[in-house]
Amino acid sequence: MHKSERLFQLVNLLKGRKVAVTAKQLAEKLDVSERTIYRDIQNLQTSGVPVEGEAGIGYLISDCDLPPMMFSVQELQALLIGSRMLSAWTDPDQAQHAQSAIAKIEAVLPSKMKQLNDSLPYYALGFNHDETCQAHNKALREAIESKNHLLMTYKDAKEDISERTIEPLGLVYWGGKWTVIAFCLLRGAYREFRLDRVVSLSVLDSHFEHGAEKNLAHYIELVKAAACHSENT
Structure with missing residues (x-):
């Protein structure tokens, strides 16, 4: 567990409690030594978090506003x-x-x-995001991270089915539909595939590498250039 995550958990354990929690209890909950807890308590106090108590008695955080992590x-x-x-x-x-x-x-x-x-006016509802699309999303994300080739069965807008081996480069959300940006080995070029039209995905053992003209940033630059050209014509 990273230190920042541990400090967050420590704050959550202490905040709003009426009874102090001992360093031993905190150490057991966070699976660290008591010495680590004492150091973390000191770090929180130095950062302005109002941790009250002392060694041998216990700690708690009084019911007051905490520093908002320097964010506006x-x-x-x-x-x-x-x-x-x-x-x-x-x-x-x-x-x-x-x-x-x-x-x-x-x-x-x-x-x-x-x-x-x-009272935030923004809501994100995911009730129309089906399990199959979620599974494809996960498989694609993991393949993008590991740079694995994917064997994909795909149904296009005409409902014609084809099988492609792709090098997935990124996922783009278009406000309702996910699209995977990939280098298609069949076409030898960038292609976009909608996740809701993916029939099946299989992760292959082979890997690919990014190149100067085969990566998500390069694809985005091409899209921007095409859009700019369209506006000027």
């Missing part, structure tokens, strides 16, 4: 909105990480910011 209200709102979108529109693993991030942000929000968070 607008920045925290942006982080929360982005996390909500990830939670609703990606695969279950990413959704769990996003929900964990939301919980950590909310745990240290001052009361005024909590009220603003509750």
